[in-house]
Amino acid sequence: MTSDRFRDLVRQTLFRPHVAARALMEMRLPRQELWLSLGLVSILNAFVYSLSLQLNPPADPAVALMPPAFHAPVLFALFLFGALAITVVALYHVGLGLGGAAVSMDDLLVLVTWLQVLRLMVQIVIVVLAFAAPVLAAMAVMVAAIWGAYILVGFVDAAHRFGNMFKAAGVILLSLVAMVIGLSAVLSLIGIVVMRGG
Template structure:
């Protein structure tokens, strides 16, 4: 995909998310491509975050989040848990999407997120208020796209149901992640360091 093609598809993701979801799902990418895409967005996410730490003054307590390898592991686990939760909760509501379908759509959203984070990395130090407003807008747009992606992938034909799937999926992801982290010995203090 060319840079121009990426920008065109990114814009279409905002203006016509269902069409993009249908297009992506029609590709029927092999598992190897999904694993590679997953790895790329996790590494890209951690890399951009690490660069932002260099450009902006670090917070008092970064802890593990200041370690790029730990950050990649955390991002990977969170994305995996999100994919599993949205697949499972969607199926509970009568959805038909498989894990691979949700994975593909969320990997694409993460790729867009990395691109947006690059932009924010340079805007926030120069214009913090503008940057904060853009972060809020990007979060709202991301939620809008995700709801439409879920509705299309699961075939729910209901934005309301898709919103509920997203909310319950995020709750399920947070609960399962906190249980996992406590089982492996991580605590909030371990993640953020000592204040």
């Protein structure tokens, strides 16, 4: 992918998510490469997140009560990859259950992976802003969360050919329920690994 194409795809994702989703799905990238890409971006996101915690420790004492996976880069990377994998599976099967028409799970896999690429870019910007302008960094987090939700709804709508953003939002909400169940299992496994390691 050329730099110009990359910028165009970023611009389309931000302002025309349906168009970007179709372009990404039409690439028909091999499934193995997509899973490897998702794993890589999970590692990079975990590294940037852990770096941000070290450079700018949060003042909220509740952060200290978070699971160990959120403090150890390797564990957090595993947790994030597991969460994203569950997201892909949930969005695909829940969407099909609600009448969606995704050609294959690869459609959701490429879209979720691309969203994580953008999330990594946003995280890097926020880390820099946290030093120069903390207030702007906090605002950027809020804007990114809202805009990211809008993009995800558009992506799910495009993947399942609903033509209905509300139905796509319903798929996401139901998938969240499935994710909570799945992530509880992932966290339990991570806890077991930590206990054995100790």
